[in-house]
Structure formats: C-alpha cells, structure tokens
Amino acid sequence: xxxxxxxxxxxxxxxxxxxxxxxxxxxxxxxxxxxxxxxxxxxxxxxxxxxxxxxxxxxxxxxxxxxxxxxxxxxxxxxxxxxxxxxxxxxxxxxxxxxxxxxxxxxxxxxxxxxxxxxxxxxxxxxxxxxxxxxxxxxxxxxxxxxxxxxxxxxxxxxxxxxxxxxxxxxxxxxxxxxxxxxxxxxxxxxxxxxxxxxxxxxxxxxxxxxxxxxxxxxxxxxxxxxxxxxxxxxxxxxxxxxxxxxxxxxxxxxxxxxxxxxxxxxxxxxxxxxxxxxxxxxxxxxxxxxxxxxxxxxxxxxxxxxxxxxxxxxxxxxxxxxxxxxxxxxxxxxxxxxxxxxxxxxxxxxxxxxxxxxxxxxxxxxxxxxxx
Amino acid sequence: xxxxxxxxxxxxxxxxxxxxxxxxxxxxxxxxxxxxxxxxxxxxxxxxxxxxxxxxxxxxxxxxxxxxxxxxxxxxxxxxxxxxxxxxxxxxxxxxxxxxxxxxxxxxxxxxxxxxxxxxxxxxxxxxxxxxxxxxxxxxxxxxxxxxxxxxxxxxxxxxxxxxxxxxxxxxxxxxxxxxxxxxxxxxxxxxxxxxxxxxxxxxxxxxxxxxxxxxxxxxxxxxxxxxxxxxxxxxxxxxxxxxxxxxxxxxxxxxxxxxxxxxxxxxxxxxxxxxxxxxxxxxxxxxxxxxxxxxxxxxxxxxxxxxxxxxxxxxxxxxxxxxxxxxxxxxxxxxxxxxxxxxxxxxxxxxxxxxxxxxxxxxxxxxxxxxx
Numbered sequence: 001x002x003x004x005x006x007x008x009x010x011x012x013x014x015x016x017x018x019x020x021x022x023x024x025x026x027x028x029x030x031x032x033x034x035x036x037x038x039x040x041x042x043x044x045x046x047x048x049x050x051x052x053x054x055x056x057x058x059x060x061x062x063x064x065x066x067x068x069x070x071x072x073x074x075x076x077x078x079x080x081x082x083x084x085x086x087x088x089x090x091x092x093x094x095x096x097x098x099x100x101x102x103x104x105x106x107x108x109x110x111x112x113x114x115x116x117x118x119x120x121x122x123x124x125x126x127x128x129x130x131x132x133x134x135x136x137x138x139x140x141x142x143x144x145x146x147x148x149x150x151x152x153x154x155x156x157x158x159x160x161x162x163x164x165x166x167x168x169x170x171x172x173x174x175x176x177x178x179x180x181x182x183x184x185x186x187x188x189x190x191x192x193x194x195x196x197x198x199x200x201x202x203x204x205x206x207x208x209x210x211x212x213x214x215x216x217x218x219x220x221x222x223x224x225x226x227x228x229x230x231x232x233x234x235x236x237x238x239x240x241x242x243x244x245x246x247x248x249x250x251x252x253x254x255x256x257x258x259x260x261x262x263x264x265x266x267x268x269x270x271x272x273x274x275x276x277x278x279x280x281x282x283x284x285x286x287x288x289x290x291x292x293x294x295x296x297x298x299x300x301x302x303x304x305x306x307x308x309x310x311x312x313x314x315x316x317x318x319x320x321x322x323x324x325x326x327x328x329x330x331x332x333x334x335x336x337x338x339x340x341x342x343x344x345x346x347x348x349x350x351x352x353x354x355x356x357x358x359x360x361x362x363x364x365x366x367x368x369x370x371x372x373x
Numbered sequence: 374x375x376x377x378x379x380x381x382x383x384x385x386x387x388x389x390x391x392x393x394x395x396x397x398x399x400x401x402x403x404x405x406x407x408x409x410x411x412x413x414x415x416x417x418x419x420x421x422x423x424x425x426x427x428x429x430x431x432x433x434x435x436x437x438x439x440x441x442x443x444x445x446x447x448x449x450x451x452x453x454x455x456x457x458x459x460x461x462x463x464x465x466x467x468x469x470x471x472x473x474x475x476x477x478x479x480x481x482x483x484x485x486x487x488x489x490x491x492x493x494x495x496x497x498x499x500x501x502x503x504x505x506x507x508x509x510x511x512x513x514x515x516x517x518x519x520x521x522x523x524x525x526x527x528x529x530x531x532x533x534x535x536x537x538x539x540x541x542x543x544x545x546x547x548x549x550x551x552x553x554x555x556x557x558x559x560x561x562x563x564x565x566x567x568x569x570x571x572x573x574x575x576x577x578x579x580x581x582x583x584x585x586x587x588x589x590x591x592x593x594x595x596x597x598x599x600x601x602x603x604x605x606x607x608x609x610x611x612x613x614x615x616x617x618x619x620x621x622x623x624x625x626x627x628x629x630x631x632x633x634x635x636x637x638x639x640x641x642x643x644x645x646x647x648x649x650x651x652x653x654x655x656x657x658x659x660x661x662x663x664x665x666x667x668x669x670x671x672x673x674x675x676x677x678x679x680x681x682x683x684x685x686x687x688x689x690x691x692x693x694x695x696x697x698x699x700x701x702x703x704x705x706x707x708x709x710x711x712x713x714x715x716x717x718x719x720x721x722x723x724x725x726x727x728x729x730x731x732x733x734x735x736x737x738x739x740x741x742x743x744x745x746x
Contacts, residue, residue, distance in 0.1 A: 024484050025552070025586060046468045095419045098471035105478045105485040111397050112478040112485060128513055128522045135527075138509040138557070140501055140564075149501045154508075161619070179398070184511070191513075213398060246534070 020103070022086070022117040027102040036081035036118050040065075042100060045073030047093050052077055055088030055108060058323055059354045060116075064092060083323070084120030085358025086186050088113045106186050109177045115186065124195075126188040126361045131198035132158030136190050139208075141242050145230050147217030152239060153180055154247065155190050155207035157197055166248045168255035168372040169206045170281070171235065172364075173264030180211040186357045192365050202368040208243050210235070212264055232271045236278065257281030257315065257371055261360045262288065262327075265318075273299040281315035281371050285363040286355055289330035295341040306342030315370050319348035321359035346370065393476070395459070395490040400475035409454035409491050413438075415473060418446030420466050425450055428461030428481060431696055432727045433489075437465060456696070457493030458731025459559050461486045479559050482550045488559065497568075499561040499734045504571035505531030509563050512581075514615050518603050520590030525612060526553055527620065528563050528580035530570055539621045541628035541745040542579045543654070544608065545737075546637025553584040559730045565738050575741040581616050583608070585637055605644045609651065630654030630688065630744055634733045635661065635700075638691075646672040654688035654744050658736040659728055662703035668714040679715030688743050692721035694732035719743065 017031035017039060029041035038060075040052050050067040054060035061080030069075050088108045091098045099105055105112035137154040157167060172189065174182035183189040189207055196202035216230040244251040258272040258279045259265075265284035272282040296304050303309055309316075318335045320328035328349070335347045348366045350359040390404035390412060402414035411433075413425050423440040427433035434453030442448050461481045464471045472478055478485035510527040530540060545562060547555035556562040562580055569575035589603040617624040631645040631652045632638075638657035645655040669677050676682055682689075691708045693701035701722070708720045721739045723732040 024480075025584075026483070044469045093466060093469050093471065096417045096466050096469075096471065097474065098466065098469065099478075099485065101470065101484045105472075107397075110399070111474045112472065128515070130515065133513045136511040138511075138563075140506045142501070142503065190511075211398075 020117050021119075022104050022115050023102055024104055029102050030100070030116055032082075032116070032118055034121070036061075036084065037078050038082055038116060038118065039076065039078040040067065040100065041074060041076045042067070042091060042102070043072075043074050044093050047073075047075070049092075049094055050075040051092040052079065053090050053092050053097075055090075055113065056354050056356050059083045059085070059087050059356045059358075060089065082116070082118045083353055083356070083358065084118050084123070085353060085356055085361070087116050087118065087356060089116055090114050107177075107179045107181055108186075120358070125365050126192050126195075128191050129195055129198070131194055133194050134158050134160065134190055134197075136184050139243075139246065141238070143214070143234055143238050145216060145234050145238060146214050150211060150214075150234075151180055152208055152210040152243075153184055154243070155184070155193060155209070156247070157204040157206065158194065159204070160206075160248070164248070165204075166250045167204055167206045168257070169208060169243060169247075169249050170257045170259060170368075170371060171208050171210070171239070173212045173258075173260030173267050174209070175260075175262035175264055175286075179213075180209050183207075183209045187361055187364065189364055192361060193368060196365065196368050203372045205368070205372060206243075206247055206249060208239065210239055212260070212267055231267060235271060236275065240278070253278055253280045254314070255280075255372055257283065259283035259285070259317070259364075259367065261285040261363070262355065269299065273302045276302070276312050280313060281317075282313060283315070283317040283319075283363075283367050284331070285319045285360050285367075286321065286324060286327045287318065287331050289326050290334055293334045293337060295337050295343070303338055303341060303343050310342070310344045313344075314372075315367075316343065316345040317348065317367050317370065318345065319350065319359070319363040319366065321350040321353035321355065323353055324355040324359065327355060393489050393491070395477050395488050396475055397477055402475050403473070403489055405489075405491055407494075409434075409457065410451050411455055411489060411491065412449065412451040413440065413473065414447060414449045415440070415464060415475070416445075416447050417466050420446075420448070422465075422467055423448040424465040425452065426463050426465050426470075428463075428486065429727050429729050432456045432458070432460050432729045432731075433462065455489070455491045456726055456729070456731065457491050457496070458726060458729055458734070460489050460491065460729060462489055463487050480550075480552045480554055481559075493731070498738050499565050499568075501564050502568055502571070504567055506567050507531050507533065507563055507570075509557050512616075512619065514611070516587065516607055516611050518589060518607050518611060519587050523584060523587075523607075524553055525581055525583040525616075526557055527616070528557070528566060528582070529620070530577035530579065531567065532577070533579075533621070537621070538577075539623045540577055540579045541630070542581060542616060542620075542622050543630045543632060543741075543744060544581050544583070544612075546585045546631075546633030546640050547582070548633075548635035548637055548659075552586075553582050556580075556582040560734055560737065562737055565734060566741060569738065569741050576745045578741070578745060579616075579620055579622060581612065583612055585633070585640055604640060608644060609648065613651070626651055626653045627687070628653075628745055630656065632656035632658070632690075632737075632740065634658040634736070635728065642672065646675045649675070649685050653686060654690075655686060656688070656690040656692075656736075656740050657704070658692045658733050658740075659694065659697060659700045660691065660704050662699050663707055666707045666710060668710050668716070676711055676714060676716050683715070683717045686717075687745075688740075689716065689718040690721065690740050690743065691718065692723065692732070692736040692739065694723040694726035694728065696725055696727040697729075697732065700728060
C-alpha cells in the first residue's frame with residue numbers, strides 16, 4: 001500500500017502537455033496535450049464545487065467540466081480533446097463566474113474572459129514568424145456622435161514607416177460582446193497579414209479594427225442600453241475620414257473593404273451593401289442565420305441586378321465553420337441562392353471549427369489574398 | 374409601514390455617483406462619488422461571504438470590505454473615500470480571488486486584475502484632450518536571448534508619421550507583476566506626453582515600454598522561475614538596436630533615457646548607472662528601499678566623483694508618493710545624501726499618493742519636461 005501511495009504521488013507530480021501560449025507569464029497550467037486535451041488547475045480552498053465552462057462547448061469537447069479537489073484545495077480536470085484554436089472559458093466556483101488567474105483575459109461576452117490557445121498541428125499561418133512585421137497602432141479619436149473618446153487598432157503593413165506608398169484599407173469588425181482588441185489579440189490578424197504579405201499572397205494593406213458598439217450621445221441615458229447603435233454613422237462620417245487623414249491610404253471605394261464576424265458580419269452586410277459608393281469589398285464571416293432570404297429583395301434589392309452588383313463589388317465573400325451548423329448551413333444556402341441568381345460570390349468553409357476564432361483566422365487568411373487585386 | 378417600505382425601495386433604486394471609466398462597456402457599477410467613495414456591486418447567489426480587496430489598501434481606504442447580500446444574491450458595498458487615481462482590486466468570493474466582471478482587467482500581480490479609476494478633481498493631465506495625439510505601436514520582435522517573441526509598446530509623438538524628424542527615446546519600465554501594457558493602460562503615458570507636447574512643455578520624444586521580465590533561454594526550465602532575469606542583455610543588445618533600426622530615433626546616449634517604477638526603478642538604476650555610455654537620463658520612481666546606502670560606493674562608485682557624474686548625466690530624477698512611507702522616506706533620504714555629496718539630482722514628491730499609478734503618472738508628468746532639453 002505504501003508503494004502504491006508513492007507511485008500515485010510520483011504520477012501526480014508529472015506535468016503532461018505544454019503550458020498554453022495563452023497562459024500568463026510563468027504559469028504552468030493550463031497545459032495542452034498533443035491531442036488537444038487540456039488540463040486546468042486552480043486553487044480554491046473553500047469551494048464546494050469548481051467547474052470549467054467553455055464559451056463554445058462544441059469547441060472544447062462539451063462541459064461544464066467538474067474539477068476534482070485534492071487535500072490542499074487544488075482543483076484539476078483534464079478535458080476531452082478541444083478543437084484547435086482559441087477558446088473562451090471561465091471557472092464556475094460554486095456557480096460564480098470567475099476568470100482563471102493562470103490565463104490571460106480577452107474581451108468577450110462583454111467582459112474580460114479567460115482564453116485558452118490550442119495549437120493546430122502543422123499550422124502556423126497565424127503565428128509570428130521570422131518575416132517583416134507590421135505594427136499595430138492604437139489610434140485614439142474623439143467621436144462627436146457618441147461624445148466619447150474611442151480607440152481603433154490600425155495594422156500598418158511592413159515597410160509602412162520607411163516608404164511613401166499608399167495602401168488600400170480593410171475595415172474589420174469583431175463579434176457581439178467583443179471589442180476592438182479582438183482581431184489582433186484573439187484573431188492574430190496582424191500576424192496573418194505579415195505572413196501573407198511575406199509570401200506575396202496578399203496585397204499589402206492597412207487594416208482598421210474599431211469597436212462595433214457606438215451609442216449616440218443625444219439619446220443615451222447612463223447605461224446607454226436603450227440608445228440605437230450609431231456605428232454606421234461613426235464608421236462612415238468619423239472613422240473613415242480620420243483614417244484617410246492620418247494614414248497613407250488609397251481613399252477611394254476601389255481600395256476600401258468592410259468585413260466582420262458574427263455581429264460584425266451583419267454590420268458588414270447591412271452597412272457595406274447600403275454604401276457601395278464607399279466599399280468595393282464586403283466579407284461576412286459566420287453571419288447570424290437569416291430568417292428569410294429572397295435574392296431579389298434582401299438588402300434593399302442590391303442583388304436584384306446581379307450584373308450591376310458584380311460590376312460594382314470586386315470581392316464578395318462569406319464564410320462559416322462546419323461545426324457551427326446553424327450559421328454555416330444558412331449562410332451556405334443563402335450564398336448558393338445568390339450565386340444561382342448570377343451574383344459572383346465566394347463561400348469559404350472552415351472544416352471542423354465552430355463559432356470561434358479559428359474559423360475567423362482561417363477566413364481572414366482566405367479572404368485577404370482575394371482583396372485589392 | 375407600507376410607506377416606509379416604498380421609500381426604501383425608491384432609495385435602493387437610486388444610483389449614486391458615476392460609473393467608473395474603468396468599467397466595461399455599459400456596466401453601471403462600480404460607481405464613484407465626488408468624494409472618492411466607490412460603490413461596488415456583484416451577483417454571487419451561492420456565496421456565503423463576498424469582499425472587495427484593494428491591491429494597495431492605503432489607496433482605497435483600507436479593506437478588505439465586506440459586501441452585503443440582498444435577497445437576490447446581489448452583493449454591494451460602498452468603500453470609504455479612495456485616493457484619486459488607479460487602484461488594482463479584486464473580489465474575494467468565499468476567499469476565492471476573482472475579478473469583478475464589471476471592470477476592465479489590467480496586468481498586475483502577475484495576472485489580469487480588476488482596476489478602478491477614481492478621478493482627481495480639477496486634474497486632467499493624463500486624460501485624452503483635444504490636442505494632436507501620438508500613436509502607440511505594438512512592436513513585435515524575436516529575442517534570441519529568451520528564444521521567444523516579445524512585444525514592446527512604442528509611443529510615437531504627434532507628427533511622427535508626416536515628418537522626417539528624429540526623436541530622443543525614453544525607455545520606461547513597469548513594476549513587479551506588471552507588464553509592457555502598464556504604462557499606457559494604467560499609466561496613460563501616451564496622453565500625458567500628448568498633453569505636455571501640446572503645451573510645449575516637453576520635447577517630443579519616443580517612449581518605449583517593454584516587459585521587464587526576460588528569462589534566458591539557455592538556463593530555463595519549464596517554469597522559468599529559476600533562471601536569472603536577462604532583461605539587461607535584452608534591453609542593451611536587442612531592444613535598443615531594434616528600436617533604433619525601426620524608428621526615427623536619435624541613436625546616441627545624449628538622447629536616450631531609462632526610467633522605471635518600483636522594480637523598474639531598480640532596473641533603471643542598476644542598468645542605467647552601469648551603462649552611462651548608453652543613457653544620459655535616469656529616473657527612478659518609487660524605488661524599493663535600499664538596505665544600506667553609501668554615496669561613495671553604491672552602484673560601483675558611480676557617484677564617487679560627483680562632478681564627473683553631473684557632467685555625464687543630464688537628468689537624474691527620483692520620485693515617490695508621500696503615502697508610500699517606506700519607499701518615500703528611504704528614497705528621499707538617499708537622494709539627500711547624494712545631493713549633499715555634490716550630485717545634481719531631483720526628488721519629486723507626489724502628495725498623498727501611495728505605491729500606485731497616480732504617483733507614477735505625476736512622476737512622468739514632472740519628469741518628461743526635464744528630459745532632452
């Protein structure tokens with residue numbers, strides 16, 4: 001019996017897997033194994049029950065996952081294999097929604113939320129490599145419409161500082177509950193573009209990532225929840241002119257695109273299709289399912305004359321992950337309807353990924369080479 | 374009695390104070406009153422005890438503060454008046470250290486930590502104003518010494534993009550448990566400089582904010598905790614050459630300074646005073662107390678010849694808050710010793726502030742106008 005106890009102790013002391021890249025500096029847990037299983041560990045001495053909750057359960061193999069307590073109040077669980085990519089998650093400590101102190105936080109669900117990065121074997125298109133790197137600029141501006149200071153992140157391609165070249169601009173929007181940090185912090189948009197540009201697969205471009213929430217100052221109360229979203233006005237009358245003034249852009253519709261994921265996909269379609277005088281490329285990733293979809297009438301009939309649409313719109317791109325079934329099936333069917341009616345559009349499928357950032361990283365990696373050619 | 378119940382209900386429904394600027398988008402709590410009292414509110418239905426813990430109790434009027442539960446499991450407390458500025462804090466939910474889902478997180482204590490911003494009446498030197506804004510650049514670089522990708526934040530002054538001017542550079546370090554985001558996210562260094570430059574009080578400069586932790590790849594295990602900090606080598610042989618190559622710097626000692634707070638103050642003194650061939654300005658904010666301090670021998674005798682030191686060092690600046698007594702008293706006495714020995718140095722006191730970011734914001738605001746004149 002003594003031997004068994006000693007063996008168990010040794011077994012418990014062995015760390016399997018590798019600390020996740022999403023861990024805070026020096027944190028040994030969470031650890032990711034080659035097959036995508038993740039071992040979480042947290043100390044909660046007084047808790048009766050501690051669980052791991054995935055933001056997107058289909059991405060992390062289900063859950064919530066009950067953790068097991070040891071004699072010191074350290075709770076541990078190893079999950080089933082997670083899909084590759086980035087997963088939001090949090091702890092439920094006796095039901096209280098808490099972040100994992102061992103992981104970085106990422107803005108999702110309207111609050112800073114823990115995240116775990118699961119590597120995809122053999123895939124490095126979103127990792128920093130030994131290629132020229134663009135910079136990501138925090139751009140602070142005052143919005144009269146919202147009567148507030150706002151922040152956009154602006155990707156400037158490699159060579160921007162040293163050169164005199166002007167660049168096309170992609171406006172790239174996050175999803176519901178997220179913010180302007182999402183596309184770089186979770187999405188790695190800057191590294192995706194660095195790598196595509198180094199491979200000469202994408203035209204060097206500026207990417208502007210702003211916050212898709214904007215509350216009109218004139219109708220807002222303290223909470224702002226009742227006021228309509230003024231993002232369309234902020235984008236068209238404040239952000240775009242400010243970006244064209246501050247950076248070396250090619251300030252015309254031929255060199256301007258609007259893309260987004262989920263809520264941002266809805267914005268890309270609603271705003272972009274209504275403003276083809278401003279945008280020539282429109283991309284919708286993981287668009288929320290449409291209730292009804294008539295090719296002739298939807299979006300104020302913009303697809304009614306397919307030939308005219310095709311002449312105006314240089315890139316029309318939709319995408320979804322096959323594991324986000326409702327989003328995927330609806331978008332795919334709707335895009336087929338459009339294509340059948342003569343619209344030139346592209347539908348990109350991300351195999352096996354859900355309503356998560358790996359779908360959107362892959363979507364951007366497929367989209368960017370199509371833009372501004 | 375019915376009247377009293379109705380009155381109580383009305384009273385409970387009234388929100389006092391203003392949502393903190395550190396709240397996540399749309400969060401009504403925490404709320405700050407004019408006198409600095411802060412009302413926190415959190416839902417924790419199953420908890421037996423919920424408290425607010427300040428990172429620096431002397432900055433937030435003590436604590437931990439017990440919260441009071443209502444019938445719906447909503448816990449509330451109003452703290453005594455907090456000092457103006459930024460305070461790290463967290464929840465203790467039955468003793469479990471959790472972030473407040475209503476507040477942004479800031480990297481402190483080696484993890485993402487909730488923060489609360491308490492305005493200082495009549496003081497706006499660290500707020501964004503209607504002046505030209507510099508950009509803050511995320512600068513990604515590969516460090517051979519640590520065998521890892523690292524990130525620095527680089528403040529580029531207003532006019533950088535449009536002009537051809539070269540600028541002096543201040544390297545500015547965070548404290549223990551913090552990271553390269555601290556000086557912009559908590560410290561507002563970019564807005565402080567924007568405002569000083571607009572007022573023509575500071576020479577336009579580049580500020581580089583890197584992570585003060587660097588683990589040498591060759592000696593590190595999985596955790597890295599046993600390896601010596603290689604930050605000095607990373608700074609001197611990797612960061613500075615990379616910054617001088619990537620940005621329009623004035624790449625000489627006369628136009629290069631090293632400053633830091635707390636742990637970063639120690640680094641500024643240790644590294645800076647040992648490398649006067651590289652730096653001509655050295656600033657130590659809230660330096661940890663020295664055990665012994667002999668003006669002739671400390672820092673390898675760099676102060677032994679005060680005239681020679683004064684000739685080499687263009688700016689020598691220390692600071693502390695009067696409410697961080699141990700830091701303040703030790704630093705002030707040591708600087709007096711140096712000044713008595715003939716060293717030209719400046720000691721800046723931040724009245725009434727503790728080992729917190731308001732001390733360091735004020736310190737930077739006092740330091741920057743002295744640099745590179």
